Amino acid sequence: MxxxxxxxxxxxxxxxxxxxxxxxxxxxxxxxxxxxxxxxxxxxxxxxxxxYGPAPVIALNRASRATHDAGGWLSPRGFMLVGGASEADAFEADLATFGLQEIAMEAARDRVPILSPDVTRAAHDDGAQDIxxxxxxxxxxxxxxxxxxxxxxxxxxxxxxxxxxxxxxxxxxxxxxxxxxxxxxxxxxxxxxxxxxxxxxxLIPLRRSMARIAAPDGHDVSGWPVLMGPGETWYAKPDAGALIVSPAEEVPIVPMDTFADDMVLAEGLARYQAAVTPEVTRPLSTWAGLRTFAxxxxxxxxxxxxxxxxxxxxxxxxxxxxxxxxxxxxxxxxxxxxxxxxxxxxxxxxxxxxx
CATH class of the missing domain: 3.50.50.60 (FAD/NAD(P)-binding domain)
Incomplete structure (x- = not known):
């Protein structure tokens, strides 16, 4: 052998x-x-x-923390759930699922100053880390x-x-x-x-599309948390001076080197747009990946x-x-x-x- x-x-x-x-x-x-x-x-x-994940995955996450820390692979990021009045049920479900603490909107806007007036609730977790x-x-x-x-x-x-x-x-x-x-x-x-x-x-490969957009209104986004809409209908993450925005879709697809769906991206960017005040302009780049689940x-x-x-x-x-x-x-x-x-x-x- x-x-x-x-x-x-x-x-x-x-x-x-x-x-x-x-x-x-x-x-x-x-x-x-x-x-x-x-x-x-x-x-x-x-x-x-x-x-993040079902109970057995959370067990793996927790058991992985010490190795991530020892490797020096983690850095502070934070995670914030934001939603409006029409998203109350999904917001409450995510509060329970992620074990988040709801915060005042003033505190939320201190962290992310571009939040729309239509965003009426926010919850935050300081423990989320970049890898x-x-x-x-x-x-x-x-x-x-x-x-x-x-x-x-x-x-x-x-x-x-x-x-x-x-x-x-x-x-x-x-x-x-x-x-x-x-x-x-x-x-x-x-x-x-x-x-x-x-x-x-x-196994089920699911496509997820991503768009990279310029920092809104020239803000320094480096200290912002990851933002997520209730029910994971979209998320935005700071990345090297810009934002990565995803519609968080899960579309079954055959295994391949996949690419972003422009229509799905547009819908996701519109959901993100509803939560912020600056106008979303043309993405700097787009791509997609496969998340494969049992x-x-x-x-x-x-x-x-x-x-x-x-x-x-x-x-x-x-x-x-x-x-x-x-x-x-x-x-x-x-x-x-x-x-x-x-x-x-x-x-x-x-x-x-x-x-």
């Missing part, structure tokens, strides 16, 4: 999984594109919001290489076949034999499983029904913030150790729940 572990997918899921598994054996990481973190990982909103995604990815790649592992780009999987004691994988003119396979291929994870003859999970919107981390084939998939919109604990959970399960997170969360994240 050339390696103990072949990890298919070089985004945050695959890189952090490879780093965690490096303590257990030799890792080979394959990424189909010419750069690591190209697809979903390169288009993430990059926010650590501990209470330095590149630093996190590079730390994982360094850890794999320091342990003697290999990281390779331009390796688009063509075949994955069982052989005695392991698997034979082929990508173009490159063929390797490995002991175990971990699929961390985001929207393509089910396709990898099908190549291997492994039962798929029914049917129950929880991650799938653990073994398949086929010996030696492991899942690290379904990260959805929670990939970066949950990655350290998700990778550790995978490594614990591969090693046969009792995971640090609670047993109920381990069961809720087990891919076997779909069999």
């Amino acid at each position: 050339e390696h103990d572990f072949l990890i298919i997918g070089g985004g945050v899921a695959g890189i952090t999984a490879g780093a965690a598994l490096s303590d257990l054996g030799s890792v080979l990481l394959w990424e189909a594109e010419s750069a690591f973190g190209y697809h979903a990982s390169g288009r993430s909103a990059a926010l650590f919001e501990e209470n 330095d995604t590149d630093a996190l990815l590079q730390a994982g790649l360094r850890r794999i290489r320091a342990a003697g592992g290999k990281t390779e780009t331009d390796r688009r999987l063509d075949r994955l076949d069982r052989v005695p004691g392991g698997w034979r994988a082929v990508a173009g003119d490159r063929a390797v034999v490995v002991r175990q396979v971990i699929v961390a291929a985001g929207p393509w994870a089910d396709e990898v499983a099908a190549l291997a003859g492994v039962q798929t999970l029914g 049917p129950d919107r929880c991650l799938a981390i653990g073994p398949s029904e086929t010996d030696g084939f492991w899942w690290c998939a379904g990260q959805g919109g929670y990939g970066f913030q949950s990655a350290p604990a998700a990778a550790q959970l995978l490594a614990d399960r591969v090693a046969g150790r009792t995971p640090d997170i609670d047993a109920a969360s381990v069961a809720a994240l087990d891919p076997g729940r779909f069999r």
Whole structure:
């Protein structure tokens, strides 16, 4: 066997999984594109919001915090929910879901002075943090290489076949034999499983469009929190002197290098516009990414029904913030150790729940 572990997918899921598994054996990481973190990982909103996601995801978020802090990947951002009178029900639901504290509108406008008079309620969380995604990815790649592992780009999987004691994988003119396979291929994870003859999970890639707009009225937005409309109907996040605005749509789409939908973006920008006073002008740039969910919107981390084939998939919109604990959970399960997170969360994240 050339390696103990072949990890298919070089985004945050695959890189952090490879780093965690490096303590257990030799890792080979394959990424189909010419750069690591190209697809979903390169288009993430990059926010650590501990209470974002269903209960098992929140457990991973909380278990990841210490690693994020130790890595120095987090920096203060803040998160603010804003809404008008017609959005009361959705606002109340988000207050409970995110565990937010409602604040006076005067305090809200001190933080974000462009809020429209139609915004009548606001809630804030000081704990939300920006994630330095590149630093996190590079730390994982360094850890794999320091342990003697290999990281390779331009390796688009063509075949994955069982052989005695392991698997034979082929990508173009490159063929390797490995002991175990971990699929961390985001929207393509089910396709990898099908190549291997492994039962798929029914993963659902969902498109989300983004627009980058100039800082409103020339404001310094660097200290502003992330803004979100009730029910996650839109959000806006400061980014390098500008704002990223998303309609936060979830449109099922086949796995692909996707692009923004102009009409959906226009609708989302209109919802953002209703919450602020400056006029939204032409976006500086637009793009889109895929957030891939399992049917129950929880991650799938653990073994398949086929010996030696492991899942690290379904990260959805929670990939970066949950990655350290998700990778550790995978490594614990591969090693046969009792995971640090609670047993109920381990069961809720087990891919076997779909069999």
